[in-house]
Amino acid sequence: MKTDNIKSIAVVAAVIVTSEGILATQRGSGDFKDKWEFPGGKIEAGETPEQALMREIREELDLEIRIDSFLDTVDYTYPDFNIKLHVYVCSVISGILNLKEHKSLKWLKSDGLYSVEWLPADKVILPALENYLENVTVDKKDDMPAYTYLQEGHFALLRKPVPHIVNPKDAIVRVTLSSICTSDLHIKHGSVPRAVPGITVGHEMVGVVEQVGREVANVKPGDRVTVNVETYCGECFFCKNGYVNNCEDQDGGWALGCRIDGGQACYVRVPHADMGLNRIPDNVTDEQALFVGDILATGYWAARISEIKEEDTVLIIGAGPTGVCTLLCVKLKNPRKIIVCEKSEERIAFIKRHYPDVMVVKPENCKDFVMQESAHGGADVVLEVAGADDTFRLAWECARPNAVVTVVALYDKPQVLPLPDMYGKNLTFKTGGVDGCDCEEILRLISEGKIDTTPLITHRFALDEIEEAYRVFENRLDGVIKVAVNEN
Ligand SMILES: [Zn+2]
Ligand SMILES: [Zn+2]
Known part of the structure; x- marks a missing residue:
């Protein structure tokens, strides 16, 4: 079969789903007389596929439709032409069905999709349609x-x-x-x-x-x-x-x-x-x-931009949910030492229980402890994830000269950058909100067992209990770290 230089036509078709079933229409004339198809037609110049579909259904069936989902595009070559058939799942919003071009119709149930003799291109869509019908619930609500x-x-x-x-x-x-x-x-x-x-x-x-x-x-x-x-x-x-x-x-x-x-x-x-x-x-x-x-994307991004090396001592300020996610991602970089600074006894206990290889210190002892534990007068990298009143100051004070200080925290108030006190320390500050573009890589690391954030989920609620979930989370009741709300 010769496939180059043959005419290519862009066509749209509607899978109209109602409580009666799925609409199939039968051709009354032409080459494919008596074959079944999803109603639709050619896209005209200047139309989007969606506009063409709504017009075609109005012209062929007297129905106004809503387009619920794109389903698939079928590229099918007939002996003398090629069609690109864009198929959409639709619902009827108004009108009384009136067959203006077809000779008959059937409402097919999802298990009867193969019971009529489809046009070849329309038949190709059936597996994608079966997959759609199996998964969709939103169209019933x-x-x-x-x-x-x-x-x-x-x-x-x-x-x-x-x-x-x-x-x-x-x-x-x-x-x-x-x-x-x-x-x-x-x-x-x-x-x-x-x-x-x-x-x-x-x-x-x-x-x-x-x-x-x-x-x-x-x-x-x-x-x-x-x-x-x-x-x-x-x-x-x-x-x-x-x-x-x-x-x-x-x-x-x-x-x-x-x-x-x-x-x-x-x-x-x-x-x-x-x-x-x-x-x-x-x-x-x-x-x-x-x-x-x-929050895990945030921790991953923070660890990625902080230039952590294996000989480094890394200080993480704050062991809240984002602090723990940051810790998990810093651990992937294998620095020599990780120190976590946290004031809450509950969260200190959480870190000690789940990550025994990490050192934990309270804010009031943090600076002295970091000086003792680092080889060059301070941490090589500091990640500030706490956002408390004095944690920005603590972050740069604990950093060694030429360190990287990454500010992940979101502050309620402006912070002071006392440049005269920092003069000669030559710090590099990195700030901002996550660039969440590493999710695929993060999912791979979870799949390989290298990151596990499930210990953070301390409480579980149904969606209709969400008021209670907020009350517990907002007031930090009952040792809560993160809640999971089940929507099913
Ligand atoms: Zn958030
Ligand atoms: Zn953009």
């Missing part, structure tokens, strides 16, 4: 519980409509497990001015992909995924240099659970899904993967 930022000081569990694909790069993820982060508390207390009242909070979550937009290539319905705290386009100057925290896209940076709806809910819409979602390896559980997109 109108609303869901969603933990919502009402106004300063107030969050509440509301019922909200389930999210839909808005942009071709979006995915809808069914959240299976989420967590509460200190940043959620900052929103609650009004210290995140860009947070938008009315949004669903939550930016630490894992789940299952249910629906995707046309331009999503890396994940498909049914994939278990981590969700990155940062959405980023992958194309702007900052993204191309790995500085995804500063992505220039309107949804770039920390948007989920801050400027757009987040994941303390049953479903979440994730923009730029190819960038922000990472498939979880089969041998990694949801609990093992829960912190990959936020």
